[in-house]
Amino acid sequence: MDYDFVNVCRDELRLCGVHEGEAVAILSSDAAGELMGHAAAFMQAAKELGALPYHVRVPANRGAGGGAWEVGQTPLSGHPAAMAALSKEQLEIQASGTRVLLAVEPVDVLTRLLPTPELRERVEFAGELLSSAESLRIEHDNGTRLVYRLGRYPVITEYGYTDEPGRWDHWPSGFLFTGAYDDGVDGTMVLAPGSILYPFKSHIRTPITLRIEDGRIVDLSGELDAELMRNYMDQFHDPDGYAISHIGWGLNEKALWSGPMMDTRGIGQEGRSFYGNVLFATGPNQELGGKNASPCHLDIPLHGYSLYLDDRQIINAGDVVVNEMRPRQ
Numbered sequence: 001m002d003y004d005f006v007n008v009c010r011d012e013l014r015l016c017g018v019h020e021g022e023a024v025a026i027l028s029s030d031a032a033g034e035l036m037g038h039a040a041a042f043m044q045a046a047k048e049l050g051a052l053p054y055h056v057r058v059p060a061n062r063g064a065g066g067g068a069w070e071v072g073q074t075p076l077s078g079h080p081a082a083m084a085a086l087s088k089e090q091l092e093i094q095a096s097g098t099r100v101l102l103a104v105e106p107v108d109v110l111t112r113l114l115p116t117p118e119l120r121e122r123v124e125f126a127g128e129l130l131s132s133a134e135s136l137r138i139e140h141d142n143g144t145r146l147v148y149r150l151g152r153y154p155v156i157t158e159y160g161y162t163d164e165p166g167r168w169d170h171w172p173s174g175f176l177f178t179g180a181y182d183d184g185v186d187g188t189m190v191l192a193p194g195s196i197l198y199p200f201k202s203h204i205r206t207p208i209t210l211r212i213e214d215g216r217i218v219d220l221s222g223e224l225d226a227e228l229m230r231n232y233m234d235q236f237h238d239p240d241g242y243a244i245s246h247i248g249w250g251l252n253e254k255a256l257w258s259g260p261m262m263d264t265r266g267i268g269q270e271g272r273s274f275y276g277n278v279l280f281a282t283g284p285n286q287e288l289g290g291k292n293a294s295p296c297h298l299d300i301p302l303h304g305y306s307l308y309l310d311d312r313q314i315i316n317a318g319d320v321v322v323n324e325m326r327p328r329q
C-alpha cells in the first residue's frame with residue numbers, strides 16, 4: 001500500500017465532501033490492472049474518513065472506435081467526459097444525486113495536481129463569464145482567427161473534485177468549455193508548433209492550417225503533422241469527425257505544458273489543463289447535448305493563443321489577463 005498516495009486520496013475525498021457513514025463506490029475495469037493501486041488507496045482513504053467504501057470491478061467495454069484510443073483499455077477510455085455522457089447508466093446514477101469522480105492518471109500526476117477550492121473558484125468565475133458570452137474568438141499572429149457563435153450549449157466546468165449532488169468531475173483538471181451552434185464556427189485555425197494533439201499525446205512540430213466554415217473543417221493542410229492528423233481522422237470514414245467540437249481554456253497553473261513529454265501513461269489531463277491554454281477540439285458534441293456522436297475526436301490544447309469573449313480579451317498570447325482567473329499568490 002502506497003500510504004503517501006492514501007493521504008492524497010483522503011485529501012481528495014475530503015474535498016469531495018465524503019463524510020462518515022457515506023457509501024463510496026470505487027469502480028474499476030478488469031483490464032485496468034495498473035489502476036488497482038488507485039482503487040486500493042481510495043478504499044483505505046474512504047475507510048479512514050469513516051465512510052463505507054466498496055469496490056465494483058467490471059469487464060472492459062470495447063465500443064466502436066474504442067481501439068483507436070491508446071487508452072482503449074478501460075470502460076472509461078477515450079474522452080472521459082464524452083464517455084460519461086454516453087453512459088445512460090451513469091446519467092441515471094448522477095440523477096439520483098450521486099457524485100462521480102474519475103481518477104485514472106498516474107499517482108505522481110494526481111499527487112502534484114491535487115485540486116484546491118481556489119482553483120475551483122477561478123474555474124467557476126470563468127464559467128460564469130463564458131455562460132453569458134454570445135461569441136468567442138481565437139486569434140494568433142500566425143493567421144489564426146476563428147469565431148464561435150455561442151448560446152446553444154451549456155458550459156461545463158472541471159476543477160478536479162465534486163461536492164455537489166449529481167456532479168461529475170475529473171481529477172486532475174482545471175478548465176471549462178462549451179460548444180458553438182452546430183453551424184456556428186467560421187474562420188482559420190493555424191495549429192502552431194507546441195500545441196498538443198490528443199489522442200496522440202504529442203506536441204505539433206509543423207503548423208497545420210484548418211479552414212473552417214459553418215462548423216466544419218473544409219480544408220486541412222500542412223506538412224508532416226497535418227498528414228498524420230489527416231491519416232488519423234480518415235480512418236473513421238466519418239464526415240462528422242470534421243466538425244468543430246467543444247471550446248474553452250485551461251486555468252491550472254500547476255499543470256505543465258510539457259507534461260506529455262514526461263509521462264504518457266494517463267489520458268492527458270495535465271496537457272489539457274495547463275494555465276492559459278485554449279482547448280480547441282474537433283468531432284463530437286454529444287457530451288454537451290448535441291447530435292454529433294462521431295468517435296473521431298481530437299483535443300488540441302493550444303499554446304500561446306489569444307481568446308476573446310464578445311470582444312473582451314480573456315487570454316493574451318497564452319497569458320490570462322482577467323484578474324479573477326489568475327492564481328492568488
Ligand SMILES: [Fe+2]
Nearest residue numbers: 079281298299
Ligand atoms: Fe474533448
